[in-house]
Amino acid sequence: MGENIPEEVMKNSALVRELADVAKDEALLQGVLMRIQESPNSSELVTYAPFTLFPSPVPKAVFLQALEVQTHFNTLVDKISQDSDFLQEALANTVEVDDFTARLFRIHQQILEEGRSQKIVLGLNRSDYMLDQREDGTSALKQIEINTFAASFGGLSSRTPDVHRHILKVAGRPEESRQILDNNPAAGLARAVAKAWELYGSERAFVMFLVEEVQRNIFDQRYVESELWRRNIPTIRKRFDDVCRSGSLDQDKRLFVDGKEVAVVYFRNGYMPQNYTSEECWDARLMMERSRAVKCPDISTHLAGTKKVQQVLARPGVVEKFFPDQPEAVKQIRATFAGLYTLDMGPEGDQTVEMALAAPDRYVLKPQREGGGNNIYGAEIRQVLEGLKDATQRTAYILMDKINPAPVQNYLLRQGGPLTLSNCLSELGAFGAYVRHGADMIMNECVGHLLRTKSSEHSDGGVAAGVAVLDNPLLI
Numbered sequence: 001m002g003e004n005i006p007e008e009v010m011k012n013s014a015l016v017r018e019l020a021d022v023a024k025d026e027a028l029l030q031g032v033l034m035r036i037q038e039s040p041n042s043s044e045l046v047t048y049a050p051f052t053l054f055p056s057p058v059p060k061a062v063f064l065q066a067l068e069v070q071t072h073f074n075t076l077v078d079k080i081s082q083d084s085d086f087l088q089e090a091l092a093n094t095v096e097v098d099d100f101t102a103r104l105f106r107i108h109q110q111i112l113e114e115g116r117s118q119k120i121v122l123g124l125n126r127s128d129y130m131l132d133q134r135e136d137g138t139s140a141l142k143q144i145e146i147n148t149f150a151a152s153f154g155g156l157s158s159r160t161p162d163v164h165r166h167i168l169k170v171a172g173r174p175e176e177s178r179q180i181l182d183n184n185p186a187a188g189l190a191r192a193v194a195k196a197w198e199l200y201g202s203e204r205a206f207v208m209f210l211v212e213e214v215q216r217n218i219f220d221q222r223y224v225e226s227e228l229w230r231r232n233i234p235t236i237r238k239r240f241d242d243v244c245r246s247g248s249l250d251q252d253k254r255l256f257v258d259g260k261e262v263a264v265v266y267f268r269n270g271y272m273p274q275n276y277t278s279e280e281c282w283d284a285r286l287m288m289e290r291s292r293a294v295k296c297p298d299i300s301t302h303l304a305g306t307k308k309v310q311q312v313l314a315r316p317g318v319v320e321k322f323f324p325d326q327p328e329a330v331k332q333i334r335a336t337f338a339g340l341y342t343l344d345m346g347p348e349g350d351q352t353v354e355m356a357l358a359a360p361d362r363y364v365l366k367p368q369r370e371g372g373g374n375n376i377y378g379a380e381i382r383q384v385l386e387g388l389k390d391a392t393q394r395t396a397y398i399l400m401d402k403i404n405p406a407p408v409q410n411y412l413l414r415q416g417g418p419l420t421l422s423n424c425l426s427e428l429g430a431f432g433a434y435v436r437h438g439a440d441m442i443m444n445e446c447v448g449h450l451l452r453t454k455s456s457e458h459s460d461g462g463v464a465a466g467v468a469v470l471d472n473p474l475l476i
């Protein structure tokens with residue numbers, strides 16, 4: 001059994017300074033890389049991706065619980081994506097007030113009317129959790145959200161274990177060093193992409209990464225690309241602009257971009273309204289959805305990952321409906337749900353408003369957005385809800401119980417940042433990967449984990465947003 005990193009190490013400032021230098025070099029050696037902010041679209045100058053100096057303690061039981069429930073979450077997301085009545089009902093009020101969700105939903109409706117042109121489904125997701133501290137000192141695994149679109153850091157988190165192993169050895173903690181777990185989501189994600197590509201059945205066709213305008217985090221994706229090339233599966237990186245300019249469908253709805261047939265579109269961009277810089281981007285999204293290429297995710301799996309769907313799932317009987325013969329799966333899934341509350345118009349939503357106004361510090365108010373920095377906390381919840389409480393605009397949000405993990409101390413290393421001991425909170429993610437061909441689930445796995453840690457001053461924001469940093473669990 002491991003222990004927390006002892007104080008004699010944590011608070012020895014000469015040692016910590018030395019270890020931080022070693023750690024940064026080791027991160028560079030291992031390829032835990034990011035482009036620098038000043039030149040995000042060039043690899044001439046790179047730095048280490050931000051990470052913690054030490055691994056953070058995570059109780060073994062909850063860690064295993066997160067890995068074990070993952071295949072059930074894969075199944076759940078996949079079932080939701082095939083249940084258009086459910087999606088329609090769950091999102092009916094949201095699409096009335098939230099333009100972005102409405103646009104996605106219209107694409108979904110059009111695809112349903114035309115009929116899906118591809119039976120191969122590729123799902124790569126990451127279910128994120130925090131460990132809610134209980135009064136008796138134990139902690140409970142509570143889901144923050146499931147990311148069905150562009151779930152990141154599967155690449156870099158495949159390289160961080162060796163960095164922490166090295167630091168712990170240099171710090172004179174060989175036992176803890178041995179306890180750092182192997183992790184290789186990049187390989188698992190690539191394995192699923194490779195399966196989908198094989199099923200598509202054309203050796204000349206490419207896996208297209210649909211990438212952001214600004215690509216600081218390119219190395220995270222390159223790991224998956226490299227794994228694919230190793231299998232002789234060709235990949236290309238294209239932006240919305242490229243698809244707008246040169247994308248087309250042939251009469252069999254095969255997708256071509258810059259003259260290349262695309263077997264798989266792996267979306268790493270397109271989850272935020274600002275990703276669609278023009279009407280043409282929306283046309284390009286629609287074209288890709290209509291195409292015969294395998295989409296990761298397809299439009300219905302994208303919608304299955306919305307926060308509104310998450311809230312509806314927490315209602316009594318809903319998860320049960322998706323697993324009629326698997327009470328054990330239902331139990332495992334439900335055990336991870338925090339309290340989630342509707343803000344739809346009506347008495348139930350009114351009650352949610354009242355509850356939030358009475359004790360805003362106990363909740364998080366969430367709009368239908370991804371990518372960090374969108375949620376509302378504390379006093380601001382009061383402001384927003386007092387303005388909206390009688391307006392249908394409130395249905396663009398959901399309310400969620402605030403999870404309170406036990407703070408742990410660590411040093412957050414980031415380029416140009418100070419070396420200070422911070423009070424930190426961690427968020428654990430489990431990567432899911434699945435491939436379905438028609439009715440047959442061909443692959444359904446948990447392919448790794450991600451621990452991210454941030455200073456407890458910040459209530460929101462991920463690694464890309466410059467708030468959280470990469471970490472590794474030290475199981476206790």
Ligand code: ADP
Pocket residue numbers: 128130144145338364366369370371372373374375400401402403404427459460461462
């Ligand atoms: P996003 O899609 O923007 O990533 P999340 O739901 O993951 O939205 O929330 C962003 C961040 O806000 C999380 O990484 C977490 O740090 C914090 N957060 C979200 N929900 C809660 C919650 N219920 N309790 C405590 N913190 C939360």
Ligand code: MG
Pocket residue numbers: 128144145371372
């Ligand atoms: Mg998140």
